[in-house]
Amino acid sequence: MLKIWSMKKEQQKAENAEGTAAGGKKKKVTAAQLRVQKDLSELSLGTTMKTEFPDPDDILSFILYIEPDEGMYRGGRFSFTFNITPNFPHEPPKVQCREKIYHPNIDLEGKVCLNILREDWKPVLNLNAVIVGLQFLFLEPNASDPLNKDAAEDLRSNREGFKRNVRTAMSGGSVKGQTFERVTK
Amino acid sequence: MAAGTVYPASEPTRWKYLDRIRTRPGPYTDESTFDGSVVAETMEKMSILVIGAGGLGCEILKNLALSGFKNIHVIDMDTIDISNLNRQFLFRQSDVGKSKAEVAAKFVMNRVKGVTITPHNCKIQDKDEDFYMQFQIVVCGLDSIEARRWINATLVNMVDEEMEDSLKPLIDGGTEGFKGQARVIYPTMTSCIECQLDMHAPRAAVPLCTLASIPRQPEHCIEWAHVIAWDQEKPFPQLDKDDPEHITWLYQKALLRAQEFNISGVTYSLTQGVVKNIIPAIAATNSVIAAACCNEAFKIASGCAPSLGWPENNYMMYSGNDSIYTYTFKHERKEDCPVCGNLARELIVDPEWTLGELVESFATRPEAQLKKPSIRAEKKTLYMQSPASLEEQTRPNLEKKLVGELGLGEGDEIGVTDPAFATVSFKFRLKFQKA
Numbered sequence: 001m002l003k004i005w006s007m008k009k010e011q012q013k014a015e016n017a018e019g020t021a022a023g024g025k026k027k028k029v030t031a032a033q034l035r036v037q038k039d040l041s042e043l044s045l046g047t048t049m050k051t052e053f054p055d056p057d058d059i060l061s062f063i064l065y066i067e068p069d070e071g072m073y074r075g076g077r078f079s080f081t082f083n084i085t086p087n088f089p090h091e092p093p094k095v096q097c098r099e100k101i102y103h104p105n106i107d108l109e110g111k112v113c114l115n116i117l118r119e120d121w122k123p124v125l126n127l128n129a130v131i132v133g134l135q136f137l138f139l140e141p142n143a144s145d146p147l148n149k150d151a152a153e154d155l156r157s158n159r160e161g162f163k164r165n166v167r168t169a170m171s172g173g174s175v176k177g178q179t180f181e182r183v184t185k
Numbered sequence: 186m187a188a189g190t191v192y193p194a195s196e197p198t199r200w201k202y203l204d205r206i207r208t209r210p211g212p213y214t215d216e217s218t219f220d221g222s223v224v225a226e227t228m229e230k231m232s233i234l235v236i237g238a239g240g241l242g243c244e245i246l247k248n249l250a251l252s253g254f255k256n257i258h259v260i261d262m263d264t265i266d267i268s269n270l271n272r273q274f275l276f277r278q279s280d281v282g283k284s285k286a287e288v289a290a291k292f293v294m295n296r297v298k299g300v301t302i303t304p305h306n307c308k309i310q311d312k313d314e315d316f317y318m319q320f321q322i323v324v325c326g327l328d329s330i331e332a333r334r335w336i337n338a339t340l341v342n343m344v345d346e347e348m349e350d351s352l353k354p355l356i357d358g359g360t361e362g363f364k365g366q367a368r369v370i371y372p373t374m375t376s377c378i379e380c381q382l383d384m385h386a387p388r389a390a391v392p393l394c395t396l397a398s399i400p401r402q403p404e405h406c407i408e409w410a411h412v413i414a415w416d417q418e419k420p421f422p423q424l425d426k427d428d429p430e431h432i433t434w435l436y437q438k439a440l441l442r443a444q445e446f447n448i449s450g451v452t453y454s455l456t457q458g459v460v461k462n463i464i465p466a467i468a469a470t471n472s473v474i475a476a477a478c479c480n481e482a483f484k485i486a487s488g489c490a491p492s493l494g495w496p497e498n499n500y501m502m503y504s505g506n507d508s509i510y511t512y513t514f515k516h517e518r519k520e521d522c523p524v525c526g527n528l529a530r531e532l533i534v535d536p537e538w539t540l541g542e543l544v545e546s547f548a549t550r551p552e553a554q555l556k557k558p559s560i561r562a563e564k565k566t567l568y569m570q571s572p573a574s575l576e577e578q579t580r581p582n583l584e585k586k587l588v589g590e591l592g593l594g595e596g597d598e599i600g601v602t603d604p605a606f607a608t609v610s611f612k613f614r615l616k617f618q619k620a
Contacts, residue, residue, distance in 0.1 A: 003218050003488075004352055004354065004371060004374075004485075004495075005349040005352060007371075007374070007495055007496075008352060008371070008373075008374050011374055027562065027563035027564070027594075027597045027598060028338070028342055028529075028563060028598050029561065029562070029563055029598045029599065029600040029612055030338065030563075031334065031338060031379055031523040031524050033561065033563075033600065034523050034527075034561075034600040034602070034610050034612070035523055035610075037559060037561050037569070037600055037602050037610065038602040038610045040559070040569060040571065040572060040575065041557075041559040041569065041570060041571055041602045041603070041604055042604050043571060043572050045571075045572055045573070050572075050573070050574060051572040051573075051574045051575065052574050053566075053574060053575050053578060056566045056569075056575055056578040056579055057564060057565050057566050059561070059566055059569075059575075086331060087330060087331050087334075090330055090334075090382055090385065090387070105394070107397065107413070108417075109413075109416050109417060111393060111412070111413070111416070112393075113392065113393040113394040113397070115392060118390045118391075118392060118393055119389075119390040119391060119392050121387065121390075122387075123382060123383060145392065145394035146394055146397065146398050147393055147394050147397045147398075149397070149398055152398075
């Protein structure tokens with residue numbers, strides 16, 4: 001057998017490394033959890049966002065509330081569920097809007113078209129990047145990446161009409177036969 | 186040997202060439218550590234663990250048994266599917282539905298006399314550190330990143346300064362189509378799987394809006410049926426990717442959508458492939474990678490030649506996409522690796538302390554000096570400084586005692602983060618000692 005241990009001891013001498021963990025069956029913190037903890041402690045929510053943890057001991061699932069203070073969605077209160085898998089940050093968090101809203105990039109089931117939640121996710125990105133991205137969707141709804149095609153078409157062809165539809169939908173009215181949830185405070 | 190002689194030959198013949206390598210030093214042998222008179226015996230006493238008995242695992246088991254390892258364990262939670270039979274050559278049609286680990290162990294034991302293979306038909310997470318402690322080498326032939334991260338973190342955490350046997354070389358093989366890699370990890374000494382996480386190509390995903398608005402490929406139509414149509418119509422309460430009825434539903438939805446956009450190529454088997462994210466496995470890639478892994482295992486066990494892992498190269502990538510290409514290099518350790526760059530340090534704590542006292546103590550500890558620490562244990566959020574809602578929910582914990590009220594025990598790990606240390610987080614192992 002290769003002399004691994006003597007190699008390890010030599011490496012330690014060279015680096016004067018610190019002590020490492022002891023064996024046994026102790027309760028260990030997983031890499032995914034530690035990473036989420038770090039991301040959460042660095043979250044900058046400002047005044048327009050809040051979190052809610054149904055179970056504070058489970059930091060892998062929570063709700064994010066966004067209350068835009070400018071733009072077309074000003075005055076609304078939107079909530080998103082965040083579900084983080086044990087494979088985080090290799091996999092992006094799963095994010096879904098809880099209300100049925102009128103938005104070109106969010107469909108009627110609450111799916112969100114945000115590049116970093118899917119095709120452009122990288123492990124170097126963090127939860128803050130995701131919430132900044134979500135906030136941005138309310139400031140700059142984007143007609144070129146439509147998930148709700150009707151809303152995207154409205155935004156593209158008639159911006160003023162789209163703004164009116166947003167207000168109608170946010171107060172619980174219907175747009176083109178679809179009734180939306182009231183999200184104004 | 187006469188032409189047409191069928192292997193296996195008699196037992197002594199089978200080991201003849203292997204024994205030449207095991208008994209005599211070669212040009213690359215480090216003779217200061219190599220003793221040809223004991224290598225065969227050392228290898229026979231050694232226990233080696235194979236994780237996964239699938240495409241790579243079948244190759245690895247066969248190779249190890251034929252390399253002179255006598256005591257092999259194999260762990261796999263899966264059962265044999267008919268689609269495995271083209272490359273997982275230890276299985277026959279009559280084995281469909283049986284445990285992979287059990288059938289593979291039996292097959293190899295039958296063909297290679299004198300080898301003992303112990304099957305474990307369970308998840309790797311079902312076994313504890315005592316189980317993993319019995320092996321000298323661990324070889325992985327896995328298809329899941331999650332399982333790799335788990336075994337990696339487990340082996341890194343098991344390293345005990347006082348115990349030489351606690352450091353187990355981890356040999357990891359992986360393949361995807363024509364590409365693959367073989368790497369050797371010396372837990373806590375060299376770059377670990379967590380350090381190398383970015384070497385795994387993320388799953389290629391198509392923007393959701395492309396699926397929803399302008400599909401261009403048959404795969405887009407299938408993904409649309411899978412992630413959008415299913416949720417809208419919920420034909421069954423829960424999608425079961427192994428239920429033919431569910432796949433048929435998706436297939437028909439995808440077909441209609443493909444017709445609408447004039448796209449051809451949606452088939453039942455493509456639907457199955459896209460939904461289950463199946464990348465066609467190639468038997469030849471598996472055998473190349475498994476051979477590389479077992480070669481490393483043999484070199485580590487016998488000391489006959491320098492192996493991958495230490496001190497230089499530790500990662501061999503292989504690509505058969507355009508002829509054959511391999512590149513071997515040293516993947517460096519990550520200082521801020523959450524697994525190996527961040528080994529739990531001992532933290533002496535008064536058993537009478539409240540959580541609040543522990544939090545305050547971090548500000549003055551020379552090794553940490555954390556002004557705003559957030560602390561979690563394995564399954565409990567002790568105190569988070571932010572976000573605000575979590576701070577509020579965990580604030581009452583500050584008054585509680587660590588032992589008893591908060592349920593912490595000797596040797597438990599806590600994770601500590603602080604926004605002042607953006608790139609690092611700390612892990613501590615509690616040791617209670619009266620002040």
